[in-house]
Amino acid sequence: MNKRIIFGLVVILGMMIIALFAPFIAQQDPLEINHDARLEPPSINHLFGTDNLGRDTFSRMVYGSRISLSVGFIAVLISLGIGISLGGLSGYYGGKVDGVIMRLVEIMYCFPTFFLIMMIITFLGPSIVNVMIVIGLTSWAGLCRLVRAEFLTLRERDFVHSAKVQGVSDMRIMFRHILPNAMAPVYVSATLSIGGAILIESALSFLGLGVQIPNPSWGNILTSGKNYMDYAWWLTVFPGFAILFTVLSFNLIGEGLREVLDPKLREKRR
Amino acid sequence: MVEVDSIKKYFVKRNGFFTRDEKVVKAVDGVSFSIKKGETFGLAGGSGCGKSTLAKLITGILKPDEGTVSLNGAVDIVFQDPFGSLNPRMTIQEIVGEALYIRGKDKEEIEKRVRDSLRMVKLSDSNTLTKYPHQFSGGERQRIAIARALIHRPEFIVLDEPVSSLDVSIQAGILNLLKDLQQEHSITYLFISHDLRVVEFMSDVVGIMKEGSLVEVASAKDIYNSPKHEYTRHLIASIPTI
Structure with missing residues (x-):
């Protein structure tokens, strides 16, 4: 088994357990303000210290993990849905359908994604649901091209021709015959995209366009901590590392999967 | 004809x-x-x-x-390369029976006719149905491709x-x-x-x-x-x- 995948999986599974059981793991209320315990350094009571309002940073980060992970997964699910359907149609039918969809992809590529997301969020109003949807709606272009390329080669395979001769419908050929054989690079790309989506969410929250205070997310803990960076390092170091390790883990899983699913290696095993 | x-x-x-x-x-x-x-x-x-x-x-x-x-x-086709003509992600039952499945035949009939079809090409091992194409040799795969062509009696x-x-x-x-x-x-x-x-x-x-x-x-x-x-x-x- 691939070492990178194992490392990544351990970290991600740990994060997921923390996110799922947040109320049991976080001993303090993440929103409770305590003016007598402001900017306290890490201690037994407050593992990651407290912030400028005396809130427990550990509890806030535990709840913040829910945001990061759910944004990552849901945004990527949305972009998978769009990318696979458009890429599949494009590669399978070719011709005018392909032309229109590929122009659309090129248009998406023209926008600097992050600024596009910022602009849309500014119009729609910042909320975590909007962030998920907008990240999903703006990050499908690469996936679309990937799926299209796979469909282009697979539609010329004899098992697809055979299905056509037997009268199998286009829909069934696309989803039952071609898609399962096209998924390997999609898994890789999707895993890497989860890391990217988490990073975008953190950046948006950092800029005040994501999760709104007082609700915690890794990005906005970082924002409120940056004013106290000189004497309260725990407010920036812990959320910073949390983001780093989560994104790194997804990237390692993606890279590991790429290695495992590489078509050349696959040929050898067959 | x-x-x-x-x-x-x-x-x-x-x-x-x-x-x-x-x-x-x-x-x-x-x-x-x-x-x-x-x-x-x-x-x-x-x-x-x-x-x-x-x-x-x-x-x-x-x-x-x-x-x-x-x-x-009806017409059907058997291709040259039996490695490329069988979907690697489908079982033999699914591959051979698909022409019947998409025409809405019920499960028992499909399984019976898949078995008949495989018997016609002299592949009658009882656990063939749940195997995948890569578990067969080139000659056996070509027999499976022929069985698939035969199933809807072209x-x-x-x-x-x-x-x-x-x-x-x-x-x-x-x-x-x-x-x-x-x-x-x-x-x-x-x-x-x-x-x-x-x-x-x-x-x-x-x-x-x-x-x-x-x-x-x-x-x-x-x-x-x-x-x-x-x-x-x-x-x-x-x-x-x-």
Whole structure:
């Protein structure tokens, strides 16, 4: 088994357990303000210290993990849905359908994604649901091209021709015959995209366009901590590392999967 | 039974994005022939002569630019490469039974007919159904491809180089199986191969194809004993003798 995948999986599974059981793991209320315990350094009571309002940073980060992970997964699910359907149609039918969809992809590529997301969020109003949807709606272009390329080669395979001769419908050929054989690079790309989506969410929250205070997310803990960076390092170091390790883990899983699913290696095993 | 009337298929190749320099490949250039019920029409010719394109036109994988193909009843196809013609992500039951599944047959009937079909190609191991294609040898896979073609009882099967990628020792078994199936079920075949000896063994009528056209059509005997076209003589002369 691939070492990178194992490392990544351990970290991600740990994060997921923390996110799922947040109320049991976080001993303090993440929103409770305590003016007598402001900017306290890490201690037994407050593992990651407290912030400028005396809130427990550990509890806030535990709840913040829910945001990061759910944004990552849901945004990527949305972009998978769009990318696979458009890429599949494009590669399978070719011709005018392909032309229109590929122009659309090129248009998406023209926008600097992050600024596009910022602009849309500014119009729609910042909320975590909007962030998920907008990240999903703006990050499908690469996936679309990937799926299209796979469909282009697979539609010329004899098992697809055979299905056509037997009268199998286009829909069934696309989803039952071609898609399962096209998924390997999609898994890789999707895993890497989860890391990217988490990073975008953190950046948006950092800029005040994501999760709104007082609700915690890794990005906005970082924002409120940056004013106290000189004497309260725990407010920036812990959320910073949390983001780093989560994104790194997804990237390692993606890279590991790429290695495992590489078509050349696959040929050898067959 | 099968009527192919002056079909044409041209492919246009553009030599680069910014050029108007186009090259037209006449893959199939006005081919006509007919096959009687229960007979085998053998199609021979060198590589690149348009045999496989013709097979795709007849089975409807490609649409002809001109001309018509008329078939009485269902058609199916068996391809050259049994590694590429079976979906690696589907079980044998799903592969062979799909033609019935998409026509809404119920589960028991599909399973029964899949078993029948596999028995017809002499693959009757009881746990074949749940295995995947990569668990079989080349010859066995080609039998599975034939079983898939047989399942919806087609009157006409196009065999596009069905033994060319198999070991010589396995070829004879597949060819005899195809002949037996034809006799039992009076199936019509279009048998395509570049190997003239195999074509002679299988066919009633033989067509010789060159650069998209049929240059000679005659009974299997006549083709070998009194070839009329120069290219036919050339092909026969180049059969290696052992």
